[in-house]
Amino acid sequence: MPIVANPEFLRRAIALATENVVSGAGGPFAAVIVRNGKIVGEGVNTVTIGNDPTAHGEVNAIRAACRNLGTFTLADCHLYTSCQPCPMCLAACYWARLDAIYYGACAADAARAGFDDAFLYDEFRKDAGTRSLPTVQLLGDEAWSSFAAWIASENKISY
DSSP states (O other), X not given: OOOOOOHHHXXXXXXXXXXXXXXXXXXXXXXEEEETTEEEEEEEOOHHHHTOTTOOHHHHHHHHHHHHHTOSOOTTEEEEEEEXXXXXXXXXXXXXXXXXXXXXXXXHHHHHTTOOOHHHHHHHHSOGGGSSSOOOOOOHHHHHHHHHHHHHXXXXXXX
């Protein structure tokens, strides 16, 4: 089935992003999630007001949609976002199993406004040992016990 975008949903995301800035609540990012032609979740950037670096518009919209639908997966849903998702938000969209993403402004537009994701993309291409944020594995054998418990569990819900 071909994916057909509805620009009105993107206009809603853009309006939410603009209002978020004008009201002083947060950054110029917002998103809506749509299922079967109906908005099931909306989110705006609340990073600074909520002291949460993960509270991007897309992530907040995913959280709202999952809460409203009572599920952790958003298959059959589309995300409309005021700006091309950053690496974190793009990964969240994949984890949520969204069917499509539509965006307004692009990453270059965000960079012109001071939101440059290029550093993150550059970091991800590096070997872990050469990244600016040190990452070190510790207690790998002990940590495996959590996975062993998962494998053995009869109560798990796969995702």
